[in-house]
Amino acid sequence: MVMDEYIGREALKQSIIKRLGVRNSQYLTQTEKVLWEEIERAPAVDVQPVMYGEWIEYGEPNEYGDYSAWYWKCSNCGDVGVAGLRFCPSCGARMNDGVYELEAGQ
Numbered sequence: 001m002v003m004d005e006y007i008g009r010e011a012l013k014q015s016i017i018k019r020l021g022v023r024n025s026q027y028l029t030q031t032e033k034v035l036w037e038e039i040e041r042a043p044a045v046d047v048q049p050v051m052y053g054e055w056i057e058y059g060e061p062n063e064y065g066d067y068s069a070w071y072w073k074c075s076n077c078g079d080v081g082v083a084g085l086r087f088c089p090s091c092g093a094r095m096n097d098g099v100y101e102l103e104a105g106q
């Protein structure tokens with residue numbers, strides 16, 4: 001599956017103007033104007049900025065050296081999570097070191 005990548009319309013337009021070395025879109029050639037209009041007319045889609053985080057380890061082993069008291073917190077929202085999850089179940093941040101998907105019912 002091809003994944004879409006999203007770009008900012010205004011940033012793209014500014015980049016084009018700069019690259020062509022013109023002051024504004026009035027100085028574009030006919031072909032450039034066609035492309036410019038396509039950029040302006042392209043439908044906007046709803047996107048949210050991707051949040052990133054990592055699982056931060058907390059806790060210490062108990063007197064028996066038992067590490068079960070250790071837990072992990074999301075660096076983005078601070079909620080306790082499970083190390084290895086790809087996304088924080090609380091805030092949705094994508095975890096840099098995450099490898100597992102949360103299974104339904106967990």
Ligand SMILES: [Zn+2]
Pocket residue numbers: 053074075076077078079088089090091092093
């Ligand atoms: Zn989180």
